[in-house]
Amino acid sequence: YPVVVYWGWSDNGWLAKEGYHDLGGSGIVHMLGGAAALVGAIAIGPRIGRFSTVDGKRVPNDINGHSMPLCVLGVFILWFGWYGFNPGSTGEFRNMKTAARVAVTTTMSACAGGLCTLITSVLHGHPPRVAPCLNGVLAGLVGITAACDVVEPYIAIVIGFVSGDVYYYSSALLVRLGVDDPLDASPVHFFAGAWGVISVGFFASEDIQGPDPAVENGIFYGGNGKLLGVQLAGVAAIGLWSLGLSVLMFGTLKYFKILRVSVEDEIAGLDRSHHGGSAYYGESEFQVHAVQQVPQPGTEEVKALMTGPVAEGKDRMAARGCELPGIAWA
Known part of the structure; x- marks a missing residue:
């Protein structure tokens, strides 16, 4: 500058x-x-x-x-x-x-x-x-x-x-x-x-x-x-x-792989994953709902979205106590 x-x-x-x-x-x-x-x-x-x-x-x-x-x-x-x-x-x-x-x-x-x-x-x-x-x-x-x-x-x-x-x-x-x-x-x-x-x-x-x-x-x-x-x-x-x-x-x-957060942190939201809370009540649920609705649940695209790197982060998120209501991982 x-x-x-x-x-x-x-x-x-x-x-x-x-x-x-x-x-x-x-x-x-x-x-x-x-x-x-x-x-x-x-x-x-x-x-x-x-x-x-x-x-x-x-x-x-x-x-x-x-x-x-x-x-x-x-x-x-x-x-x-x-x-x-x-x-x-x-x-x-x-x-x-x-x-x-x-x-x-x-x-x-x-x-x-x-x-x-x-x-x-x-x-x-x-x-x-x-x-x-x-x-x-x-x-x-x-x-x-x-x-x-x-x-x-x-x-x-x-x-x-x-x-x-x-x-x-x-x-x-x-x-x-x-x-x-x-x-x-x-x-x-x-x-x-x-x-x-x-x-x-x-x-x-x-x-x-x-x-x-x-x-x-x-x-x-x-x-x-x-x-x-x-x-x-x-x-x-x-x-x-x-x-x-x-x-x-x-x-x-x-x-050096320090530019982007992990998949599980991104889905949970940085307020929760990095700062231990949420800025707004239900924030992380809203974020998950937004991801879940793109495209509509039940389509092949949603199933594809829940595989690969997202699915790989599922267990790590569960271990950290991050709940993801409404998502069917299977």
Whole structure:
């Protein structure tokens, strides 16, 4: 992280010298973390029950959380925090005009991202769902973070809408590839963050920056394309750096077999297996029920799920006093 910060935010950084613009860190903060999330998800592998095989094809199964209200609350807390994250990054403590505009563009993009994801999900035949909409809001926030001080509010709506679709389709792509990212952290932060950095090269406007603009016009405002080239170079450099180091770190952890917990611990839940209790009454039973219901009990897929490494951990779990109600191991 400090290396990438130096590249983009230090006056002596090579990206900064070339004119790279990323006010709040769509690339410097979010792409970096999203890259680690992506490599980590690939290295760890899918959770038990996340995918099943039907007629030789991999089929994804939803593993839902226990409390959607807490998910909504968490997103609104993050959203509220973004008003310190983006407007606070302007440093405009005496003249609040820029900070106020940043607050507006941040709001517009977040709303557009959530709305776009909801619409796209419905157009693909799903009922209106809260969870994708929440991640769409976050994608809109991530996407506008680079350009929030150099674009008009109506452009923030465009950036937010595209961010919502970038999240939706990158998430679908990872599922199709068999990558289990439980929080969709990489679609929200890595992919939407990359789009946010690139959007500066399209939509930056000198007119709204005052008499001494920090960033030249994007190509849709008469720019010559230099800014877009610099932004693309930033995406490439940050992506290669963060992905490369993440592969090194997670690869080392996986080589020494310290990256993933045992099968029995995963099924019992880490609260119970590692900390001697449960965060919520019936938590482990809920987790087992979720695994048991994917697919429906009595099918060949369930029988296959209860063999192999899961079955091998059965006796060890029983020896440790972990009850698994409702599962027929035979």
